[in-house]
Amino acid sequence: MKFRGKNVLITGAASGIGKQLAITLAQYGLKVWINYRSRPEAADEVKAEIEANGGEAAVIGFDVADEAAFIEGVKTIITSDGELSYLVNNAGITNDKLAIRMKKEDFSSVLDINLTSAFVGCREVLKAMNKKRFGAIVNIASIVGETGNAGQVNYSASKGGLIAMTKSFAQEGSARGIRFNAVTPGFIATEMTDKLSDEIKESYTAKIPLKRFGDPKDIAEAVAFLLSDSSSYITGETLKVNGGMYM
16 A cells, blocks of 8 residues: 555554554554553553564654644644644543433543544644645544444444544545545454453354454554555545444
C-alpha cells in the first residue's frame, strides 16, 4: 500500500488496538504520533518498539475529551512536521450497565470521549487538510454501533453516532479530496477480552462464523487500507471487521 502523506495521529495508541495501529502504520512508512491520556510509560514503550524496528514515532499526551488540549495537540504536530496527513480516532471507553440503572453522566461521559472527541479531531484536521486539499481520516466505531447491545446503550449510541458523523464529514470533505471512513471491529483479542472467562469467550466465539476472535492486526490492516492510496476512491464507508458476526 502507498501513502501520499508522511504522518498520522492515532488517539488512544498506548495499548490494545491503538498500539497495533501505531506499529502497523509505522511499518508502512508513516511517522506515527502516539496519543495517550494517562500512561506515558506505555506510550514510550510503543515508540521504542517502533523505533527498534526502523520506524519513526513521537509521543503526544492529551485528553481527547479536552477540546482545547486536542486543538493544541493538532497544532503541535503541524508545527513539528509542517502538516498532518492522516488521523485515526481510536480513543474510547465503556461504562456498561442496564439503561434503567444508567445515570445521565454515565451516558454523557461515554459520548464525550467516544463521539464528541472524534468530532473535535475531525473538525480540526479538516481545517488543516483543506489547505493542501489532501488527507484521510478513519474513525474506529464498533459492531454494537450497528447492532445495539443490551447493557451498552451509551457505548452503542456513541459508536452509531460515530458512523453517521463519518458519513457527514465525508460529504463535507470530498470537495477537497479529503476522505473519511469508519471501521467497525467485532470481538477483538485485547487486554480487555483476556479478562473474560473461558466460558464467556466460548459463548461469543460460537456466534462468530469464522469461529475466532479477531486480532488487533486485522483492524490495523483495514485502517491502513482505508488511509492509503489503495482506497483513494472510497469515502463515507463503514468497513466491518467482525468475522462475519454481523453482515
